[in-house]
Amino acid sequence: MPQYDKKFGALTWGKQLVPAYLWYDGSRNASLVGDKIDPSSPVILNTPVGEKRNPSARIFPFQVHAAVQPYDTEKKILALPKLLDGYWIDFDWSKAIADGMKQVGLPYSGKYGFVETRMYSAVHHQVAPAKKALGCPDCHSVEAVTCTRCHKNAKDMDLAEHRRAVYPEAKNRLDFKALGYPDDPAQIGGRFYISIGRGAPPK
Known part of the structure; x- marks a missing residue:
């Protein structure tokens, strides 16, 4: 894929990347649809659970997916834009967010912005x-x-x-x-x- 794709935005590629290492006991704190967020800092979508004093936790490698996602600036929740048959056709964020939020039954103020997000994926491939x-x-x-x-x-x-x-x-x-x-x-x-x-x- 190119460094920029109209569907996905700017993409950063690399080789021999060092994963992020965190304590992990096999469970995570997941961000759920409709959860309030703090847009002043990156939103962690699935925080790995674990720390040094937890005997069941191990140091585990993770891929960190850093992205920028739309959110409702008044309700302070992540937006769920309709991508397929939506944004990826007309590239209209406002319409895609309104359609997506309606589809999942969440209210939408009509005002949106963008917030940094982080998602942790276990390293199970390309090992x-x-x-x-x-x-x-x-x-x-x-x-x-x-x-x-x-x-x-x-x-x-x-x-x-x-x-x-x-x-x-x-x-x-x-x-x-x-x-x-x-x-x-x-x-x-x-x-x-x-x-x-x-x-x-x-x-």
Whole structure:
């Protein structure tokens, strides 16, 4: 597809994109039709649920779909424009929104604007083969990647490949502070402290 399409607007393409990493326990807080929004900041349509203290949560990769969508500026709700047999034919936002809102039974003030939205999709396709899976140093400090971290009797047995990043061009893949750590947990201790290895129990 081109960089601009009349149906979809401006499109940004990229390769070897690094996903967003968030805590995720398998559930989400979804935005429902008719929910009030705050147009002063991006509207998250399906917020992944999870945080460091939740034992069932894991750090999970997501694709982030960033878009701009119409909303009712008086009622402060996202608009549901009629696209097929609507906007994609005559490209009239006002008419498409009025028709779409009527179709789903929602009131429409007749006034609209545009708001940034974000939608998180799990990475289930276009995934690299197992041979190109992330290595430990792709996320953690090389100094923390040693066999003796978990195997005390493995002194002088560290393998060089364990210290080699598979994607060295991607720096700072994980934002540890955003994930709730003051620094790399492989160095300071993770959320579930085990007596073997390095680090101290998390506070």
